Amino acid sequence: MRIGVLTGGGDCPGLNAAIRAVVYRAARHGHDVIGFLDGWKGVRDDMARSLAPPDVADAILRGGTMLGSSRTNPFAKPEDAERVLATLDRHRIDALVAIGGDDTLSAARELSRRGRKVVGVPKTMDNDVAATDWTFGFDSASSVAVDALERLRDTAASHHRAVVLEVMGRHAGWVALATGLAGGADYTLLPEQPYDEAALLQHVRAGVKRKGFALVVVSEGVDLGPRKGSAGGKDEFGHELLKEREAGPEVARRIEAATGIESRSAVIGHIQRGGSPTLFDRILATRMGATAVDLIEAGRFGEVAVLRGAEVIGVPFDEALREPKVVGPGWIDLLHTFDA
Ligand code: F6P
Numbered sequence: 490m491r492i493g494v495l496t497g498g499g500d501c502p503g504l505n506a507a508i509r510a511v512v513y514r515a516a517r518h519g520h521d522v523i524g525f526l527d528g529w530k531g532v533r534d535d536m537a538r539s540l541a542p543p544d545v546a547d548a549i550l551r552g553g554t555m556l557g558s559s560r561t562n563p564f565a566k567p568e569d570a571e572r573v574l575a576t577l578d579r580h581r582i583d584a585l586v587a588i589g590g591d592d593t594l595s596a597a598r599e600l601s602r603r604g605r606k607v608v609g610v611p612k613t614m615d616n617d618v619a620a621t622d623w624t625f626g627f628d629s630a631s632s633v634a635v636d637a638l639e640r641l642r643d644t645a646a647s648h649h650r651a652v653v654l655e656v657m658g659r660h661a662g663w664v665a666l667a668t669g670l671a672g673g674a675d676y677t678l679l680p681e682q683p684y685d686e687a688a689l690l691q692h693v694r695a696g697v698k699r700k701g702f703a704l705v706v707v708s709e710g711v712d713l714g715p716r717k718g719s720a721g722g723k724d725e726f727g728h729e730l731l732k733e734r735e736a737g738p739e740v741a742r743r744i745e746a747a748t749g750i751e752s753r754s755a756v757i758g759h760i761q762r763g764g765s766p767t768l769f770d771r772i773l774a775t776r777m778g779a780t781a782v783d784l785i786e787a788g789r790f791g792e793v794a795v796l797r798g799a800e801v802i803g804v805p806f807d808e809a810l811r812e813p814k815v816v817g818p819g820w821i822d823l824l825h826t827f828d829a
Contacts, residue, residue, distance in 0.1 A: 495556060496589065496593075506548065525537050528560070535572075613627070613791065628767045631761075655709055660813060662711050664761070690747050690769060704751070711740075737754040750767060784803045792805055
């Protein structure tokens with residue numbers, strides 16, 4: 490067989506580990522692998538390279554994606570969809586592995602509905618893909634954010650300040666949850682909860698009273714109400730771009746204005762998405778990439794490799810593309826157990 494592979498959407502640590510697993514598992518079965526560059530853009534515009542085990546031997550160590558990525562929607566225009574099918578035919582692709590989040594997997598499902606043999610691998614630092622317990626990229630990104638919070642703790646303590654750390658997570662607060670919980674924040678704002686300024690100020694004051702400083706984690710997706718600079722535009726899949734919203738700096742301004750406590754903010758943005766994957770992400774990405782090839786071998790097209798408990802299994806695209814997975818009440822309750 491000739492197996493195609495692509496990575497689409499925002500990059501995250503573990504993508505190279507997944508590509509490597511696809512290539513090695515395919516090679517074991519005697520299949521060739523063709524990597525498409527820059528996500529669906531590479532399939533639309535015919536940009537490809539062949540991939541053999543020596544090309545990916547050390548890839549498990551590296552962040553980013555060696556294939557490149559983009560947020561291209563290949564079904565945005567009918568002529569683009571035709572170009573996608575023509576590229577797959579030109580390369581005699583028997584089956585395609587699409588590695589990505591909701592948007593990339595939605596396009597993969599559409600290709601599958603048009604009769605092509607496609608399987609999916611979920612990835613995203615946001616951890617918001619339905620049907621999988623965890624996505625790779627999340628553990629690495631959250632670990633970077635926790636490290637940032639620990640550094641901010643030192644300087645917040647030295648200067649007796651309130652410090653706000655803004656972390657990524659488009660509409661799901663998983664990274665903020667993990668950072669607040671594991672980093673010992675005094676309060677954490679998630680998009681899953683309505684913004685409650687009175688609670689925020691109460692916990693900041695309590696933190697300062699107890700130990701002389703306060704740490705607040707804010708998810709970029711928190712809705713702070715209408716204000717300047719919130720119009721960041723939309724991407725090709727219709728998602729609002731959050732880069733202009735500056736939730737963290739705004740929360741710091743509000744804390745200082747209401748309490749008089751000197752406040753600062755830090756936005757770590759794409760720093761969270763770079764760097765070497767953690768052990769957890771390397772192993773998860775490896776298992777999912779290998780399982781994607783196993784699904785192809787078994788003729789189980791139209792499925793996505795997901796983590797359920799301790800097992801990586803295949804589920805239909807529709808199941809993986811239900812509503813995005815958000816932080817549930819049990820997690821929120823645990824998080825607020827540790828509020829200052
Ligand atoms: O979806 C992953 C993600 O990192 C979000 O957490 C973030 O809002 C978005 O991508 C940023 O996208 P971009 O890399 O296009 O700025």
